[in-house]
């Protein structure tokens with residue numbers, strides 16, 4: 349069966365910035381690194397391309413393809429804190 353979502357990936361753009369979107373993990377991700385919105389897809393394979401429903405991700409669209417080791421940004425250290433000692 350043809351994958352509808354992959355068809356949609358080719359034609360949809362981010363409603364916010366009009367960059368192409370990428371289908372990863374059942375979400376459409378804006379490929380614009382400054383926008384970084386992701387749009388959910390419901391159980392009927394309907395993408396919700398609404399700016400008001402978009403999530404703003406910490407990083408741009410993850411690539412499902414081979415990527416050179418992406419340097420992690422130092423922006424978000426995940427150190428637990430609050431415990432003294």
Ligand SMILES: [Zn+2]
Nearest residue numbers: 362365378383
């Ligand atoms: Zn965008």
